[in-house]
Amino acid sequence: MGSMTTHQKIAPMGDKPRRLPRYTSYPTALEFSDLSPSLYQDWLRDLPDDQPISLYFHIPFCEKLCWFCGCFTKISNSMEPVQRYLDVLRAEISLIGGVTGRKRISHIHFGGGSPTIISAEQFTDLMALVGENFDILPDAEIAVEIDPRTCSEDKVKAYAASGVNRVSLGIQDFNPAVQEAINRVQSDQLIADNLRWFKQAGITNINFDLIYGMPRQTLETIEETVGKTNDFRPSRIALFGYAHVPWIKKHQQMMDKHHLPEQAERQAMFELASTKLQEFGYQAIGLDHFALPGDSLLVAREEGRMKRNFQGYSADPATTMIGFGASAIGSLPGGYAQNSPDLKAYSESLADGEIPVRRGLMVDAQDLMMRDVISTLMSNFAVDPWAIARAHKVDYDFEREGADLESLVAVGYMSKDGTSYRITEAGQPYLRAIATLFDQYFPQGTDIIDRCVHESEG
Ligand SMILES: C[S@@+](CC[C@H](N)C(=O)[O-])C[C@H]1O[C@@H](n2cnc3c(N)ncnc32)[C@H](O)[C@@H]1O
Numbered sequence: 001m002g003s004m005t006t007h008q009k010i011a012p013m014g015d016k017p018r019r020l021p022r023y024t025s026y027p028t029a030l031e032f033s034d035l036s037p038s039l040y041q042d043w044l045r046d047l048p049d050d051q052p053i054s055l056y057f058h059i060p061f062c063e064k065l066c067w068f069c070g071c072f073t074k075i076s077n078s079m080e081p082v083q084r085y086l087d088v089l090r091a092e093i094s095l096i097g098g099v100t101g102r103k104r105i106s107h108i109h110f111g112g113g114s115p116t117i118i119s120a121e122q123f124t125d126l127m128a129l130v131g132e133n134f135d136i137l138p139d140a141e142i143a144v145e146i147d148p149r150t151c152s153e154d155k156v157k158a159y160a161a162s163g164v165n166r167v168s169l170g171i172q173d174f175n176p177a178v179q180e181a182i183n184r185v186q187s188d189q190l191i192a193d194n195l196r197w198f199k200q201a202g203i204t205n206i207n208f209d210l211i212y213g214m215p216r217q218t219l220e221t222i223e224e225t226v227g228k229t230n231d232f233r234p235s236r237i238a239l240f241g242y243a244h245v246p247w248i249k250k251h252q253q254m255m256d257k258h259h260l261p262e263q264a265e266r267q268a269m270f271e272l273a274s275t276k277l278q279e280f281g282y283q284a285i286g287l288d289h290f291a292l293p294g295d296s297l298l299v300a301r302e303e304g305r306m307k308r309n310f311q312g313y314s315a316d317p318a319t320t321m322i323g324f325g326a327s328a329i330g331s332l333p334g335g336y337a338q339n340s341p342d343l344k345a346y347s348e349s350l351a352d353g354e355i356p357v358r359r360g361l362m363v364d365a366q367d368l369m370m371r372d373v374i375s376t377l378m379s380n381f382a383v384d385p386w387a388i389a390r391a392h393k394v395d396y397d398f399e400r401e402g403a404d405l406e407s408l409v410a411v412g413y414m415s416k417d418g419t420s421y422r423i424t425e426a427g428q429p430y431l432r433a434i435a436t437l438f439d440q441y442f443p444q445g446t447d448i449i450d451r452c453v454h455e456s457e458g
Pocket residue numbers: 001002004062068069070071111112113114145146147148169170171172209210211240241242243244
């Protein structure tokens with residue numbers, strides 16, 4: 001979900017929706033402003049050689065529009081624009097590889113849109129070019145987001161041959177009436193076929209994306225979807241709350257004729273799904289993930305290595321991610337950089353031999369420290385902010401933040417052990433609201449308890 005907005009649906013405040021960050025970045029993308037390609041080029045050139053890095057490739061095309069979709073994508077019925085885009089993407093890979101030199105790569109992620117729209121041959125050629133420009137480590141994690149409807153056996157064979165070892169399938173919901181309401185019809189048999197192809201190709205790290213809070217979903221359909229998910233037994237599950245942002249994604253209005261579950265119903269759906277998944281042996285991770293014992297994300301969480309990044313939660317140790325493709329965001333030690341989301345502008349920059357970065361944000365030592373505080377809280381539900389500031393050698397007293405933490409302890413949303421604060425079960429629905437207390441860019445005008453009660457979602 002590389003290009004989903006970092007600020008998803010939030011409960012209304014007054015008439016205006018107020019969006020709570022999901023903190024897949026800190027500072028969040030809302031703070032981005034113009035960024036010069038030459039500054040980004042300096043950041044790329046200064047990347048240290050001793051640490052492996054991650055690469056993200058955005059493929060902004062799909063065959064059919066799902067009406068709930070909040071991703072950055074375009075519908076294409078022909079392969080011509082896709083091939084044109086891939087030519088530009090290839091130019092970007094060569095250009096950036098020329099600036100960074102042959103860096104070691106620990107993680108590659110293909111997101112979209114639907115990376116499965118590109119053919120087996122196109123994928124193989126793209127990965128070959130990546131290998132010519134970068135040193136892909138033998139144990140690198142290479143992940144692809146899969147739309148089961150545009151996947152095929154020969155594509156899966158090409159993925160495996162290129163080293164892909166993790167896939168994430170967009171399932172969303174198994175109920176036919178819900179599928180029809182969201183314009184995302186895919187049969188159980190299709191999912192079974194996909195899983196057979198992955199198994200035969202030796203790709204065993206499988207994630208299912210599910211969504212709750214969509215039209216026609218009820219507690220019964222949620223139970224059905226979670227039950228079928230368990231029958232397929234993926235090693236990991238992401239359970240997203242539907243982000244309804246029709247003022248940005250106009251096509252979401254296509255679902256207006258249906259009742260959209262209210263906040264209390266959404267919360268009940270999440271709790272039911274979460275309880276059922278845990279009964280089936282999945283362990284809850286962070287805000288919205290579940291995994292079977294042995295899954296690398298669970299292991300990373302247990303070892304305190306899990307963190308928050310643009311893919312949600314991640315076990316990837318790299319501190320640098322370079323984003324390729326229209327709208328892709330990279331995270332470097334110097335700051336965040338986002339490519340132009342406009343396909344034409346993105347292509348024209350590369351045709352002129354220029355880096356297509358448009359927006360971003362330079363970060364300082366305090367931002368990096370606070371990112372660590374927020375990522376730790378979002379990952380572990382617990383944080384000792386003073387210890388993190390000391391580890392970053394940043395002098396920051398957390399005076400206001402400390403007072404907010406004490407208010408949360410007083411109402412039972414957090415517990416305290418020395419200078420370490422942990423979110424209690426009662427406080428867990430408010431994780432995102434609680435994280436805002438550390439966000440130096442978030443308007444801190446409202447009382448933190450009010451913010452939890454009025455602005456959180458399940
Ligand atoms: C890029 S898509 C995954 C690959 C492929 N395009 C597909 O849909 O199968 C990323 C995921 O974002 C999630 N998503 C998309 N729009 C969303 C929304 N409005 N609210 C919550 N999750 C959403 C879906 O679960 C989807 O699987």
